[in-house]
C-alpha cells in the first residue's frame with residue numbers, strides 16, 4: 529500500500545510538468561480523477577498569475593465544477609469544436625502508452641475529449657505504470673436497458689478470448705448501482721491480465737449494449753510520471769509525436 533502523501537507529491541510533480549505544456553489561448557481538455565484535479569488546481573494558479581485565457585472542455589461534471597469554481601473558462605466541447613491538448617490521469621499505463629481508464633466512471637467523456645484533441649498527455653504516479661494492462665479492473669460503460677444480457681455477451685466475448693472465467697462486477701455507489709454522468713451503468717471486468725488489448729477492445733465495441741470500454745489504445749502520445757521527490761519521467765510514443 530502506497531503512502532497517500534507520497535502519491536500526492538508524485539501527482540503534484542506530474543501535474544506541474546503538464547501545466548508547463550499549456551500555452552496561452554489553447555483549447556484544452558481537462559480530465560477526471562484525483563491527479564487531473566491537482567492539474568486543474570495548478571493550471572488555475574498559473575492562469576491567475578499570468579493572466580492569459582484558455583478555453584477548457586471538461587470530461588465530467590465534477591471537473592467542470594472544480595474548474596469553474598477556480599475561475600477557468602469551461603465550455604461545452606461542441607462550443608469549442610476541437611482541442612489542442614488534453615491532460616488526464618489513468619489507472620494503468622503500459623510501455624506502448626496504452627491505458628486503462630474509467631476508475632472514476634468518466635471514461636466515455638474522457639475518450640470523446642481525448643480523441644477530439646490533437647494531443648493527449650497522461651499524468652500519473654509510478655504505481656500506474658505496468659508491463660501489461662489488466663490488473664486494474666477494466667471498466668465498461670453499458671446501457672441500463674438489458675444490461676444483464678449485455679453482461680452475458682461480454683462473458684461470451686471473454687470466453688472467445690480465453691479470458692473466462694473472471695468476475696464481472698456491477699459498480700455500486702453505496703447500495704445502488706453507480707450511474708455515470710450519462711446515466712449509464714459500469715461493469716468492471718476483473719481480468720488480471722489482458723494479453724491482447726486490441727482483440728478485447730474489438731470484441732467489447734461490437735456489443736450493442738456497450739457504450740464504451742476503458743481501454744485507450746493508441747490515443748495517448750506522452751505520459752508524465754511524477755516522483756515523490758518532485759522529478760518526473762516522461763514516456764513517449766514516438767510514432768504519435
Ligand SMILES: O=C(CO)[C@H](O)[C@H](O)COP(=O)(O)O
Nearest residue numbers: 561562563617630631632634
Ligand atoms: O480514468 C479516470 C476517471 O474515469 C481517472 O483518470 C483515473 O481513474 C485515474 O484517477 P486518479 O488520478 O484519481 O488515480
